[in-house]
Amino acid sequence: MTYKELALCPLCSGMSEENRQKFLDTLVYKTVDFEKGENIARQGDTVNALFLLIKGSVKTEMINESGQLMAIETMKAPRPLAPAFLFAEKNQFPVDVIALEKCEILMIPKEEVMKQLANNEHFMRSYLKFNSNRTQFLTDKLQLLSIKTIKGKMAFYILSKTPGSESGFEMDRNQTQLADYFAVARPSLARTIAEMEEEGLIQYEKKKIRILNRSALQKLL
């Protein structure tokens, strides 16, 4: 492992050169290599070390930042694996983690992580921020999923993309991806969008959405 690889990890990015050097010099850790197809962790395994994926990619069923749920997903280096579960009461991996290619994992024992958190302010801020961002992501996702109808999801999505009174925006996803994000079937989403256009709620062309009746959208929530 080189300093450069570590520097890209969300928990260390932004560290000053000397700080990172000191971090690595004092850090107690071991690196473990996994071959393609190997199990890096099994569901139920106790999490007693911080797993930093330094090289390679893994698949897991955990929820990831791209918005996919439950499906077997992939995560690419560099990033920590399940950092929140290290400190949870029930500190077990929630899913299997399997190497998709040759992987290198940096393992830092829990007590060592504690020590670094206390001694390295940058590391602590990054760790807290990473977990906090994840909480935020999960909260948003949960809000979206708890809306039952596709029309409601669309309304929520559109309103959250247009704070204040903007009259429209351009989607960062295509229709197929949006259907995935909502966890609904693509033709169902297309039908819903067509209906919302007929009802005069929105106007949709390409990836651009214009709001025609904001208050009606709000009532759909």
Next chain:
Amino acid sequence: MTYKELALCPLCSGMSEENRQKFLDTLVYKTVDFEKGENIARQGDTVNALFLLIKGSVKTEMINESGQLMAIETMKAPRPLAPAFLFAEKNQFPVDVIALEKCEILMIPKEEVMKQLANNEHFMRSYLKFNSNRTQFLTDKLQLLSIKTIKGKMAFYILSKTPGSESGFEMDRNQTQLADYFAVARPSLARTIAEMEEEGLIQYEKKKIRILNRSALQKLL
């Protein structure tokens, strides 16, 4: 505020007497009182202090401009409010927080929280644990919500309640509450349970569930 009240807060419970005393003696904070119905925080407000609810209870809700309110949940003292959002990139309250009765809030500035985290190992462990547990809760909830069919939800619920090879368990909820938990209609759940019995998957009586075909349940996920 007394030491006793603070002692019950998840972030401080378990602290030794002297540690807690030292904690309070060195802590920079202010307390703010709120009357019933007052806004403690508004959606979008920047979170630049840790809000500890010491006395009273609050509700959180989302508002839309048409005047409709969506209650999210109620929370009772003692506990922190939105501790994860203090360190998130987008550090804003996701919802309105409103006092349900006379409340007392302990406000600790962000930088002070950082200092205490670095200097008080117990506080750091508790803070990490609280946020981690919340992540876990959200993850579980999301997993359940992302299963589309009621049969799948039931299978997931039953399997998670019977680790290993236990053949049954007694539910801690009645059918109505379970339907709520799954976010489905009660008669729909009853129908699904009846179907699962017909198919020989489970046996259901009162609140007791016996598993008749474990592998078939697993296939439903």
Next chain:
DNA sequence: TATAAAGAGTAACATTTGTTACACTCTCAA
């Protein structure tokens, strides 16, 4: 430019779930 692949619109039909209504049992308290 030609061609394939991806994205999107749409329609018929199947499936799942929600809604509403009613009956039955059980518990608890007047």
Next chain:
DNA sequence: TTGAGAGTGTAACAAATGTTACTCTTTATA
């Protein structure tokens, strides 16, 4: 004892969404 209310089983019907299949347009690329 009786009456009210909660919890449950069930059935008919309505509504929403999924599935499949086909077409057309746009985009990417050889």
